[in-house]
Structure formats: C-alpha cells, structure tokens
Amino acid sequence: MRARARRGGLKSGEARRKKKVVTALIAQYARETDTDLDPASLDVRPVKRPNLSGGSHDTDWRCPFCRHYNSTKRRSCAKCFRTPANGRWTRARLRERAAERRTQAILGELGL
Numbered sequence: 001m002r003a004r005a006r007r008g009g010l011k012s013g014e015a016r017r018k019k020k021v022v023t024a025l026i027a028q029y030a031r032e033t034d035t036d037l038d039p040a041s042l043d044v045r046p047v048k049r050p051n052l053s054g055g056s057h058d059t060d061w062r063c064p065f066c067r068h069y070n071s072t073k074r075r076s077c078a079k080c081f082r083t084p085a086n087g088r089w090t091r092a093r094l095r096e097r098a099a100e101r102r103t104q105a106i107l108g109e110l111g112l
Contacts, residue, residue: 061088 029035060069063077064084069091076083089097 058092059090061090062094064089 057069059072061072061084062069063080063082065082066077066080068077068079070078072088072090
C-alpha cells in the first residue's frame with residue numbers, strides 16, 4: 001500500500017513539473033512574439049456540459065453514415081464510430097423537416 005501511495009505522489013509531481021515546463025514555454029513564446037500574457041485571459045476552464053440524463057429523445061441525432069440514432073452525449077456514432085463533419089440532425093428537426101415537406105407536397109398538388 002505504501003508503494004502504491006508513493007507512486008501516486010510521483011505521478012502528481014510529474015504533472016506539476018510538466019505544467020511548469022508548459023508555462024515556461026508559453027511565457028518564452030509570448031516574449032518572442034511580444035504578446036501580453038494576462039493571467040485572466042490564460043485561465044481556461046473546461047466548459048461544463050448540461051445534465052442531459054432522462055427526458056425525451058428529441059435531442060437524439062441520426063448518424064448520416066449508418067442512420068443510427070445516438071444520444072446527444074455522444075460525439076461519434078455508437079454503431080460506426082464516425083463523427084459527422086457539420087451539424088447533427090436531431091429527431092425534432094427531422095420531424096419539422098418532414099412536416100415542411102408534407103405541406104410543400106400538398107401545396108404543390110394544389111398548384112399554389
């Protein structure tokens with residue numbers, strides 16, 4: 001157990017050292033390019049995603065490659081593991097599009 005605890009400490013120290021090196025490299029680059037390093041602008045925090053558990057499946061998106069429906073929590077398709085390049089058609093948007101097309105078809109038949 002003690003050996004495992006020591007290893008954990010070494011890993012955290014390693015992360016600290018890597019962060020220090022990265023900060024030094026960024027500072028050196030900023031000096032060379034005459035860029036202002038405001039600490040407030042460098043403070044980058046990960047964006048917290050909303051809790052999407054439960055609810056309807058209106059936000060599920062359809063894979064354009066294999067047509068499998070996936071949760072919005074997934075970035076790539078669960079079936080073919082591909083990621084669509086731009087935008088995802090959700091179930092709600094597909095229903096809207098189908099209703100628009102039905103309306104256009106009726107108007108087309110009536111000649112309007």
